[in-house]
Amino acid sequence: MSDTATLSPTSGIGSGKGQANGGRPALPTGETNYHFVTSPEGSVIDVDKFNLWYGSAQALYDISLSFQKGLVTALIGPSGCGKSTLLRSLNRMNDLIDNLSIDGNVTIGGHDIYGPGVDVIALRKRMGMVFQKPNPFAMSIYDNVVYPLRVDGISDRRVLDETCERALRGSALWDEVKDRLKESALGMSGGQQQRLCIARAIASDPEVLLMDEPCSALDPIATAKIEELIDELRGHYTMIIVTHNMQQAGRVSDNTAFMYLGRLIEYGKTETIFTAPQVPQTRDYVTGRFG
Amino acid sequence: MTATVEKDTIRSEAKPRSVRKYSADISAMGEPFLWGLGGALAFGIILIVGFLALIFWNGFTTFWPKPIEVVTITDGTRVAGEPFRSEQYRPGPEILSGLTDDQRAEIVADEGFVGRTLYRTGNYDVTGEDFRWVSNFQVTDRAYPKDFFFFERQEWGAFVGTIASIDLNGRKLSLEELTLPGLEAEQEAARDRFDEVHHIERTDIGNVNHEINELRLDLRRAALRHGEGSPEYQELQQSNEARIAELQKDYLALANQARAIKEEDRKYRITLQTVNGEEKEIAISQIVRFYAANDLSFFEKVGVYLSRWGEFVSEEPREANTEGGILPAIFGTVVMTMLMVIIVAPFGVITALYLREYAKQGRLVTIVRISVNNLAGVPSIVYGVFGVGFFAYMLGGSIDALFYPERLPSPTFGTGGILWSALTLALLTVPVVIVATEEALSAVPRSMREGSLACGASKWQTIKWIVLPRAMPGVMTGLILAMARGAGEVAPLMLIGVVKLAPELPIDGFFPYVHLERSFMHLGFHIFDVGFQSRNSEAGKPMVFVTTLLLIGLIVLMNSSAIYVRNRLKKKFAGSQF
Numbered sequence: 081m082s083d084t085a086t087l088s089p090t091s092g093i094g095s096g097k098g099q100a101n102g103g104r105p106a107l108p109t110g111e112t113n114y115h116f117v118t119s120p121e122g123s124v125i126d127v128d129k130f131n132l133w134y135g136s137a138q139a140l141y142d143i144s145l146s147f148q149k150g151l152v153t154a155l156i157g158p159s160g161c162g163k164s165t166l167l168r169s170l171n172r173m174n175d176l177i178d179n180l181s182i183d184g185n186v187t188i189g190g191h192d193i194y195g196p197g198v199d200v201i202a203l204r205k206r207m208g209m210v211f212q213k214p215n216p217f218a219m220s221i222y223d224n225v226v227y228p229l230r231v232d233g234i235s236d237r238r239v240l241d242e243t244c245e246r247a248l249r250g251s252a253l254w255d256e257v258k259d260r261l262k263e264s265a266l267g268m269s270g271g272q273q274q275r276l277c278i279a280r281a282i283a284s285d286p287e288v289l290l291m292d293e294p295c296s297a298l299d300p301i302a303t304a305k306i307e308e309l310i311d312e313l314r315g316h317y318t319m320i321i322v323t324h325n326m327q328q329a330g331r332v333s334d335n336t337a338f339m340y341l342g343r344l345i346e347y348g349k350t351e352t353i354f355t356a357p358q359v360p361q362t363r364d365y366v367t368g369r370f371g
Numbered sequence: 372m373t374a375t376v377e378k379d380t381i382r383s384e385a386k387p388r389s390v391r392k393y394s395a396d397i398s399a400m401g402e403p404f405l406w407g408l409g410g411a412l413a414f415g416i417i418l419i420v421g422f423l424a425l426i427f428w429n430g431f432t433t434f435w436p437k438p439i440e441v442v443t444i445t446d447g448t449r450v451a452g453e454p455f456r457s458e459q460y461r462p463g464p465e466i467l468s469g470l471t472d473d474q475r476a477e478i479v480a481d482e483g484f485v486g487r488t489l490y491r492t493g494n495y496d497v498t499g500e501d502f503r504w505v506s507n508f509q510v511t512d513r514a515y516p517k518d519f520f521f522f523e524r525q526e527w528g529a530f531v532g533t534i535a536s537i538d539l540n541g542r543k544l545s546l547e548e549l550t551l552p553g554l555e556a557e558q559e560a561a562r563d564r565f566d567e568v569h570h571i572e573r574t575d576i577g578n579v580n581h582e583i584n585e586l587r588l589d590l591r592r593a594a595l596r597h598g599e600g601s602p603e604y605q606e607l608q609q610s611n612e613a614r615i616a617e618l619q620k621d622y623l624a625l626a627n628q629a630r631a632i633k634e635e636d637r638k639y640r641i642t643l644q645t646v647n648g649e650e651k652e653i654a655i656s657q658i659v660r661f662y663a664a665n666d667l668s669f670f671e672k673v674g675v676y677l678s679r680w681g682e683f684v685s686e687e688p689r690e691a692n693t694e695g696g697i698l699p700a701i702f703g704t705v706v707m708t709m710l711m712v713i714i715v716a717p718f719g720v721i722t723a724l725y726l727r728e729y730a731k732q733g734r735l736v737t738i739v740r741i742s743v744n745n746l747a748g749v750p751s752i753v754y755g756v757f758g759v760g761f762f763a764y765m766l767g768g769s770i771d772a773l774f775y776p777e778r779l780p781s782p783t784f785g786t787g788g789i790l791w792s793a794l795t796l797a798l799l800t801v802p803v804v805i806v807a808t809e810e811a812l813s814a815v816p817r818s819m820r821e822g823s824l825a826c827g828a829s830k831w832q833t834i835k836w837i838v839l840p841r842a843m844p845g846v847m848t849g850l851i852l853a854m855a856r857g858a859g860e861v862a863p864l865m866l867i868g869v870v871k872l873a874p875e876l877p878i879d880g881f882f883p884y885v886h887l888e889r890s891f892m893h894l895g896f897h898i899f900d901v902g903f904q905s906r907n908s909e910a911g912k913p914m915v916f917v918t919t920l921l922l923i924g925l926i927v928l929m930n931s932s933a934i935y936v937r938n939r940l941k942k943k944f945a946g947s948q949f
Contacts, residue, residue: 173825
């Protein structure tokens with residue numbers, strides 16, 4: 081927990097205590113409770129006092145946390161708490177939105193993501209992203225997987241073939257689709273499509289895998305497969321997963337960050353968050369009293 | 372009944388609070404709106420179907436051979452012709468005074484109306500009219516004699532009458548001696564001679580003329596470049612003169628060949644006789660088609676019908692466009708429309724891409740968008756004026772001055788032509804394509820763009836590989852609309868390149884094969900020309916319907932092929948979850 085002190089001096093167990101009046105969650109105070117697991121390899125992405133506004137509406141307040149290398153971090157919280165916004169800030173997906181303004185720092189490997197002259201495209205190539213709904217392109221399965229390579233101008237057949245097989249094996253899809261790589265990806269089932277999107281995200285061998293509720297559009301069996309896959313990929317990639325499913329967060333993640341109304345309330349070891357949360361709001365949320 | 376009313380009153384007095392009604396008010400139900408909507412749709416369909424039925428009926432029946440009626444009228448003369456149409460009219464007092472009492476009584480009984488029939492009598496060169504009204508009271512006898520023929524001639528239009536005699540190279544024969552199949556064979560042979568002459572004059576002599584003209588232009592170019600006194604000019608002049616002398620010899624040989632055939636042809640003649648006995652002698656080769664109108668079996672009628680359709684779609688027009696075919700117009704329409712689509716597609720799509728994907732969505736873009744939409748409301752003739760002024764005179768004039776100085780003062784690009792027409796129509800239809808493309812672009816799911824961007828694709832790569840393919844069906848819809856509008860547009864074309872009769876097609880065998888500067892014929896203008904500008908509007912009317920039918924058919928054909936392509940594109944995205 082050595083990072084705790086460097087990140088925020090405000091860590092304290094008592095913050096927010098006594099504000100849980102009558103089951104209604106209290107307004108967040110702006111202080112975060114930190115007790116997360118650190119990785120021997122250190123952190124990959126550090127977020128420091130990050131604020132974000134959509135026009136004049138503030139969506140994120142003073143978020144400070146560090147994503148640990150090789151670990152799975154789950155972002156949980158009720159709808160509209162800013163989990164997805166935070167996730168999309170990491171690979172600057174929010175750039176597509178007009179009237180967006182930010183304050184604070186996000187660094188990846190020590191480089192400022194929002195610094196002047198940052199190559200957004202190069203940045204996105206370091207992070208794969210999987211979305212809420214499967215979004216395969218209207219191309220063949222093969223072309224979908226190698227799309228990130230094609231984007232880089234790689235056209236060497238051998239490299240593409242190898243990457244395709246590696247990525248599909250990585251997403252546990254190879255055996256199901258190896259005989260129909262040239263068929264349209266749109267003919268696959270929803271679960272397969274989502275695993276294809278994961279294959280596409282890992283095809284260019286990114287450092288970080290961002291997942292925005294990857295299972296919300298899937299049935300339980302497909303969800304189980306994705307979770308299995310996340311488990312298999314653990315250690316290879318740093319994964320950040322936004323989820324509404326508490327059990328899922330508990331099953332797959334090492335660290336969990338609980339967000340509420342645009343603030344980071346508690347960021348700690350997953351086990352602790354779900355068994356002995358340090359902040360009453362977290363306890364109320366994970367036990368199902370609100371959210 | 373009264374009891375219940377009283378009971379109700381009592382109850383309502385007992386319970387003053389309002390009771391909820393469980394039956395729906397008519398205004399709350401959807402049905403009246405449904406009837407209105409259905410009625411509007413039905414009205415629209417009736418209008419369209421009625422319009423199409425009118426065109427189809429008239430278009431398809433025009434070429435069917437009609438019988439020839441020989442009518443004897445009260446003054447003893449006879450009228451022979453195809454009954455064209457009938458109507459009721461109210462004769463004036465000067466006509467009524469010349470009638471017998473019985474006839475007058477009959478007219479009064481019909482409330483002053485009299486029926487009359489318009490006959491297509493033909494024989495314009497003999498009688499000076501080719502249509503004639505005959506009132507019912509004038510008719511004393513109607514007959515359908517089998518020896519009356521309907522002749523379609525190369526010149527002077529139709530001839531209705533009998534065959535008096537046939538002169539085959541000095542051998543005088545009657546029809547009975549030659550027999551009908553014999554005459555048909557003679558006519559076919561004569562038409563072959565006619566076609567041969569036509570081919571020599573148009574193609575062979577045309578080639579020679581083309582080369583002579585090219586040589587002349589070469590010389591003129593050399594004069595402009597090097598000056599008339601220069602050695603290059605002198606050299607070229609000498610070689611050209613030698614070549615031109617050769618070509619002149621070729622020309623004379625060809626002309627002699629044509630003259631010989633013509634002379635031979637002139638020996639095969641036929642004398643026709645009108646119903647009133649006037650005779651007219653013409654060369655057999657002048658007869659395009661003839662048939663004994665009252666002596667045809669059903670299959671012979673079908674044969675005439677199909678042969679007329681064949682001529683219509685594959686031949687050049689004759690008799691001021693009222694007869695013959697409309698191949699140049701079909702060709703011109705198709706080439707011009709294709710050219711327009713080739714121009715408007717990239718232009719519209721690129722504009723829409725910039726407006727939707729790159730431009731900052733602010734006031735300026737809004738103004739541009741409104742202006743684009745308003746462009747669609749500008750009268751099309753204004754586009755024609757703009758086309759003449761900007762494209763033909765300014766652009767074309769500059770092109771002529773730069774690249775074709777040797778042809779001046781006769782313009783090459785500096786006048787109306789198929790390229791300028793296509794550009795003008797592209798300008799006219801570009802708002803449709805822009806609007807449709809913008810709609811299609813904005814309908815591309817965000818998740819697709821995000822998926823591509825998250826893979827590290829640049830904005831342009833995302834547009835090229837993800838957004839545009841996805842928007843393609845919508846773009847095709849815009850192009851289909853533009854094509855339908857463009858193919859049917861006539862007004863601007865009248866200013867910028869369409870002509871009544873184009874001597875040459877825009878694509879032919881002479882280098883550079885595609886001649887974008889040439890004026891062309893267009894089905895839409897053909898309809899206007901035949902229907903309203905020809906000598907006899909009655910003669911043009913059937914052609915108007917047939918041409919309209921063909922134009923509609925052509926647009927349907929082009930649109931359905933575009934729709935086929937669009938549906939194939941759409942199929943690609945059919946399995947998508949969004």
